[in-house]
Amino acid sequence: xxxxxxVEVRRARPLLGTFVQISAGGxxxxxxxxxxxxxxxxxxxVHRLMxxxxxxxxxxxxxxxAFHKSVRVHPWTSRVLKGAYEFSRNSDGVFDITTARQxxxxxxxxxxxxxxxxxxxxxxxxxxxxxxxxxxxxIVDLGGIAKGFAVDRAIETLKANGxxxxxxxxxxxxxxxxxxxxxxxVRHPTAPGRAAGMVRLRERAMATSGIYFTRKKDGVRYVSPxxxxxxxxxxxxxxxxxxxxTECMPADALTKIVFSLREKAAPLLERHRADAxxxxxxxxxxxxxxxxxxxxxxx
Amino acid sequence: MxxxxxxxxxxxxxxxxxxAFAVQYLTVDQAQRAIFPGKSFTAAxxxxxxxxxxxxxxxxxxxxxxxxxxxxxxxxxxxxxVDEVVGKHEFITYAVGLNADGSVKQIxxxxxxxxxxxxIRDEKWRAQFVGKTSKSPLKLDSDIKNISGATLSCRHVTxxxxxxxAFYEVALKR
Numbered sequence: 392x393x394x395x396x397x398v399e400v401r402r403a404r405p406l407l408g409t410f411v412q413i414s415a416g417g418x419x420x421x422x423x424x425x426x427x428x429x430x431x432x433x434x435x436x437v438h439r440l441m442x443x444x445x446x447x448x449x450x451x452x453x454x455x456x457a458f459h460k461s462v463r464v465h466p467w468t469s470r471v472l473k474g475a476y477e478f479s480r481n482s483d484g485v486f487d488i489t490t491a492r493q494x495x496x497x498x499x500x501x502x503x504x505x506x507x508x509x510x511x512x513x514x515x516x517x518x519x520x521x522x523x524x525x526x527x528x529x530i531v532d533l534g535g536i537a538k539g540f541a542v543d544r545a546i547e548t549l550k551a552n553g554x555x556x557x558x559x560x561x562x563x564x565x566x567x568x569x570x571x572x573x574x575x576x577v578r579h580p581t582a583p584g585r586a587a588g589m590v591r592l593r594e595r596a597m598a599t600s601g602i603y604f605t606r607k608k609d610g611v612r613y614v615s616p617x618x619x620x621x622x623x624x625x626x627x628x629x630x631x632x633x634x635x636x637t638e639c640m641p642a643d644a645l646t647k648i649v650f651s652l653r654e655k656a657a658p659l660l661e662r663h664r665a666d667a668x669x670x671x672x673x674x675x676x677x678x679x680x681x682x683x684x685x686x687x688x689x690x
Numbered sequence: 691m692x693x694x695x696x697x698x699x700x701x702x703x704x705x706x707x708x709x710a711f712a713v714q715y716l717t718v719d720q721a722q723r724a725i726f727p728g729k730s731f732t733a734a735x736x737x738x739x740x741x742x743x744x745x746x747x748x749x750x751x752x753x754x755x756x757x758x759x760x761x762x763x764x765x766x767x768x769x770x771x772v773d774e775v776v777g778k779h780e781f782i783t784y785a786v787g788l789n790a791d792g793s794v795k796q797i798x799x800x801x802x803x804x805x806x807x808x809x810i811r812d813e814k815w816r817a818q819f820v821g822k823t824s825k826s827p828l829k830l831d832s833d834i835k836n837i838s839g840a841t842l843s844c845r846h847v848t849x850x851x852x853x854x855x856a857f858y859e860v861a862l863k864r
Contacts, residue, residue: 402715403713403802404798405784405799406844408845409842409843409844410802410842410844412713412836414835424724560836560837562842565836565838574835575836576836576837576838577837577839583806583839584711584804584805587699587700588697588698588699589698589700590696590838591694598838599838601839633838668697676699679695679697
């Protein structure tokens with residue numbers, strides 16, 4: 392039976408280029424609203440720091456100056472850059488935040504007013520005290536990982552504000568916490584207005600990548616913003632990849648890697664205790680990877 | 691508790707048209723309280739003249755599709771505006787709270803409707819939702835609370851806010 396006083400508050404705001412939805416459950420609606428406001432503030436802070444479009448963001452400051460001098464970034468930006476670096480290293484560059492160059496060329500991102508050329512994640516130097524330098528003139532975009540990080544910060548904020556159960560969903564990258572498992576629907580890869588199926592999650596994050604909204608024609612061929620940094624090719628297949636992990640930032644980054652590497656990503660998934668689900672164009676799963684330790688914290 | 695990562699495919703019968711997702715977050719009342727807690731509101735709807743409309747379009751670079759705008763004056767200063775935007779697949783009603791100086795205080799999505807099938811630009815199709823939030827005909831997906839999948843961009847709302855800031859300059863500021 393539902394507790395007499397149990398309420399759920401659900402809000403959505405446009406942030407991170409998408410819609411961020413936060414739900415929280417508890418006894419006191421006013422307290423939940425305050426907690427949700429604080430969680431949105433954390434997401435807005437990530438947006439402010441890591442937006443490619445905002446000329447004052449850490450990302451824009453790095454893109455402008457980091458080739459000429461060390462740029463000091465916020466500790467959160469530093470954490471995302473370190474995370475991105477690890478995923479680049481462990482995927483042999485399949486995950487690469489310097490593919491921003493290609494995204495600019497295909498008009499997925501606005502052209503910044505700086506000189507940049509074809510370089511890789513190896514040219515990013517993460518120095519002490521959150522300082523960043525580029526060895527070569529390059530630009531970075533954190534679009535493939537910052538959403539996941541923002542979801543984690545929002546969850547952290549809800550918990551710190553005493554919320555017992557909640558869900559944060561940033562345009563499909565989400566994380567749930569609380570005692571009750573939550574049903575998460577996964578979009579159909581070619582009919583995104585439909586759910587292909589669902590997954591039950593408890594105390595876990597899941598991110599899904601697909602290209603149904605973003606694929607477009609560039610001349611005669613299709614391109615998408617989902618790029619394999621190793622080959623420089625963009626994903627063209629209308630499949631979707633979902634990855635579940637303890638935190639949303641790794642789940643977010645790993646979807647991009649699994650999209651390119653498919654089954655070859657298994658060792659990396661294993662290392663992150665992550666699960667993966669690959670849906671083919673007809674919506675049927677063609678590969679499901681079970682984390683070797685898909686029991687989590689309180690087994 | 692062991693968390694099995696199991697995918698439950700939906701039967702084909704769940705794939706019939708219409709294919710859509712819809713969520714109502716806030717009514718007008720609730721949005722007012724969420725953005726301006728403890729304040730009172732006086733309706734002050736605005737009907738734009740064609741001169742004003744053109745000025746807004748010039749300043750914001752965004753087209754004005756409707757001349758009437760739902761506006762409330764907030765006690766103690768500030769404005770509460772309800773607006774809607776239509777994208778290729780989405781129809782979104784949202785509220786913007788402006789501080790007394792015209793800066794954005796808060797944006798809240800009130801209604802989010804996403805559909806695939808081309809009806810979204812049809813006024814009649816959209817009209818069926820106005821004030822009818824609890825018995826939406828899109829029952830099919832009413833159980834879907836959380837969906838994981840690639841992102842629908844919020845660009846139309848971002849443009850809408852840009853348009854409302856120009857609207858403030860043209861029609862509200864004094």
